[in-house]
Amino acid sequence: MARSSRTDHQQPHTPFLSRPGVRRLAPFVLVTAVAMVFIFENREDVKIRLLVPEVTMPLWGALLIAWGLGVLASVIMLRRHRDRHPPRQK
Structure with a gap:
């Protein structure tokens, strides 16, 4: 009997740009x-x-x-939101 390259428990291939993690990170x-x-232009x-x-600085x-503090604040807020609102069950 010939073996197929895809088994029954594998999910079909999802294009890279359609994946939820990539869509959130883009x-x-x-x-x-x-x-x-x-x-870096300033x-x-x-x-x-x-x-x-x-202080005098570039x-x-x-x-x-300021950008780093903004990213840090965003990460903290996203974690707090995720901890307060667990994902819904389908």
């Missing part, structure tokens, strides 16, 4: 790429006041820190 990758171009030094001290560094 906007993040696009926004990150645009943000990185914007961040290279002049700026004075930044951090409550009391005033603008790209300040923008990169």
Whole structure:
């Protein structure tokens, strides 16, 4: 008897761009790429006041820190949302 390459317990092939994980990650990758171009095009030094001290640093560094804090806040909020609202049962 000839063996088929696909067994009964395997799911059919899903195209890469149709997978839910890729569809959720694609906007993040696009926004990150645009943000990185914007961040690294701004290279002049700026004075930044951090409550009391005033520091001079490259603008790209300040923008990169702000972007990183935004990503961190998003990850924390997504985890809190996922913990409070478990996935529905089908």
